Amino acid sequence: MPELFAEKFKSLVPTYLDERWTPAEGIEPDRLDALLAEARVSIPLALREFYLTLGSCEELMEAYHFFWDPDELEVDEDGFLMFLEDENEEYTWGMRASDVALPDPIVYRRHNARGQWISEDGTFTEFVFDHFEWVFDEED
Template sequence: MKTNFKAVAEEILGRTISTEEGIEISKIEAQEKNIEISIPSSLKEFYATLGNIPLFVDGYQHFATIEKLFVKDDKLVFLEEHQSVVYWAVDLKNDFTILQTTNQDFTKDIEWFEMDFELDTFLLMNLFFQCVMSDESYHIKAKGGFEYAASLDSEEYNRNKVSKNFIDTLSIHWEEVINQDNMTIYWNKKLNEESIIMYFSNSENKELEITACTKSEHFLDKLIDDYGFYQL
């Protein structure tokens, strides 16, 4: 099922997203004409509805502005890692395969690596990833973001039974929105506890890095006092 990115983003922020917070279709179509391609529908919708919300397009990883989208090897390059080391693209031969590269010079031959994510899920993942990783200032500007952040290190997770049980049983009370490519993201929509928790796992399924963001200072205190997190 295709993701309604605007609806998800509105639920994340807890408010209505205005037309001005997206990019005008005419501008998107002008760039399509300029680079002589059709932008895959999921990516086009993402830009058209959320493309002017810094939290989602620039908070940590950097989505290319419409004018800077470009094609290399029949792949549309649209996302740059925050340190400009990794780039992501969608394969225009099928409009859904996501590939990444660590080559930064696109005038030369590029070595591409296919990801487990397809475009729609990759964009959905990034909505939540940006929330977890973005600085407080992006959340404040978004008017509904998650202003408080905390982390649980792997040693505390493995040592503290309460911490481990909390993470291992998130699926009981939280919504699992992503579980793919060694990444898991949970979403708590409960009033006064609205939070996102993201972690990565290695091949042995031991959590390596656990990060949380929340709208509630009270819930932040709970993460710290009850479950061994520390504030970021």
């Protein structure tokens, strides 16, 4: 299967870390498959390529908010595949589990105290790039 999103995700390393991307930034495909099997979840192509290219890059995976490790992914009672949480555990981000067959599904945010999911009005890849732009501009 051709990579649709990997090159874009790889570009985040030189953009925000001033380093060249290396394969060590990602998770090996067989390892990712084993972790997903352990979590008993399916993920969309964009999230898969995100983990394959950046899943071991702690500087990005834990930049202000925390992208969940593949074996920690879960679907909540509302049917959302959750993948990210803020440092105060106030908000969780996810996508509809029913949309994982889409290459790049829409992202939703849940206020954990209220439990209501609200669309971020963008796909996973759009969300990721907006997220890192916000995180690294915020740090400056």
